[in-house]
Amino acid sequence: MVEKVDSHRSADGTQSDMTADNPSARLDAWFDREILPLEALLMQYLEHNWRNRSDLPDLRQEVYVRVYQAAIENIPEKPRQFLLATARNLLIDRVRHEQVVPIESAADLETLGVALDAPGPERIVIARDELRRLQAALDRLSPRCREVVVLARIEGLSRGEISQRLGITEVTVSSYLTQGICALADILHGEPANIRRST
C-alpha cells in the first residue's frame, strides 16, 4: 500500500488520522477537538503563573499527558475546567517539589481560584477566515523554513525536488519541515486567534 496520508481527516477537521477501529482514535479525536483549541488559554494561564518561560513547553506537555491519562479512564465532561484544574494542580506540585519556592509563583498561586473563573481567550471570536490565520502563521516562519513548508504542503513538491530547487540537501529540507511543523503548532494552537491577524 502506497499513499500519502494527508487526507485522512474529514473536511470538518475533527477526525483523527488513526484508523477508526483503533481504540485510541476516539480519544485522539476528542483531545484534538476539545483540548487543543484551549491551548492559547492554557499557555496564557501558565505564562501568568509561572516565572520561568523556558519551562512552559514541558509544563504544557505534562498537563496534556495528565489530561489524556485521565481521559483514558473517563472523558471529562467539562474540558476547559478540567484542563485548568490540571494545570493548577501541576503548578502546585511543582512549587512543592522545588525546595526553593519562587516568590512570584507563590504569590500568584493564591489567586489561582480567581483565574479559573476568569473568562478565557477562547471566548474571543474565532477567526472568521481560517485561511487568513493560516497565512499569517506561515508568514511568521523564518524565510527558508516557510519556503520549504510552502513547497511541500501547498505546491506538493517531493523532498528531492525541493532539495534541487533550493540548493540544499534532502536532510536539510526535512530539518526545515520538522521545524516548521513545530513552529506552526505553537502559533496555531498556542496563540489567541485574533492577536496575530495581519492588518
Added chain:
Amino acid sequence: MIHARAIEAIAAEWIARRHFGVWEEADQAELDAWLTQDIAHRVAFVRLNSSWQRTGRLVALRSTSPEAPHKAGDKSWVRGFFPRVAAGLAMMALLGAGGAYFAFAEHTTTYSTTIGGREILRLADGSQIELNTDTVLRVSDRRDRREVWLDKGEAYFRITHDSTRPFTVTAQGQRIVDLGTEFVVRQEPDRVRVAVYEGHVRVGADAKRSPVLNAGDIAVATQHGVSVARNAAPKAKTNLAWRRGMLVFDNVTLGDAAAEFNRYNHQQIVIADPAVATLKVAGTFPINGTVGFSNLTRHVLGLRVETQGQVISISH
C-alpha cells in the same frame, strides 16, 4: 521527564517522514509502536498533526495554472510570501524568539549545502554562520552551550561574544574557540585553515597550548601542530569573496585556481601538465564562471581548452 521539545522534534520528524515518504504498513506499525510507548509521545503527535492537517487548507491558495505547477515565478501568492534573494542567498531567523527551534533526539541539527550551494544561518544569540559550497555543519541544540561541528567544507562565522558561553567550532579534531569575532573555517585534506577578520580566536587540538589569532591572521592546523601567518589581511580578504559569489585570485597557480572552481561546480577543470598547472594567474571571477575562466586561459595564456561533457581539459 524527557524534554517536551525533544519529543516534539521526534513527532515532527514522523509527520515530515509521512508527508514526504512512501508510507507503508510497516511504517505505520513503527509509528504506532512509538505512540504507545508513552502518552507524552501520543499527545505531542496529536497536537502537531492537528495543526499540520489544518495547513492542508492552504492548498486552496495554490496556483491554478495547471500547465506549470512547479514554477514558483508563476505564483503571485508564493512570490509575495517569500521575496527571493539574489543567488539563492536567504537570510534565516533560525533560533528566533518567536518559537522556531530545533531539538533533535541526537541533540544536534545538521545543515548542509550541495555543490555550488550557499546558506546563511542566524542563531538565537545573533551570531551568523554562512555555509559555503558542499558543506556539512552540525549545531548543538543545547541552550547552555554554543558549539558547532564543521564536518565538511567551509563556513564563515560572525559570532556574538558571550564570555560565559564561548562559541566553539570543531573540525578534524581541531577546536576553534571564538573570543568574540568574525572568522572563516575551511576543511582541506588533512588540515583546517582558519582566517580571522575581526577579534580573536584560539585554534588547536590542545586548548592549553593553542595560539591566539588576531584579525588578519591565518592559521593552518594539522594533527602535527598549528602554523600561523600574521597580518595576512589582504589574502584573508580574498578568501571571503565567495560570500559575494565571486572568486578572487591574486598571483595563484592555475592549478590552485582550477581546484577552487572545481569546489563550486559539477563541471571540473583538469590540468594534467604540471608546467601548465604552475602558471600564475590573477583576476576576479563569478563562482560559476568555469567556462569563462577556461576560455580566458586560451585567449590570454594561449592554452588549449577542450570540453568533453563535464570535463574541461586545459593543456599546451
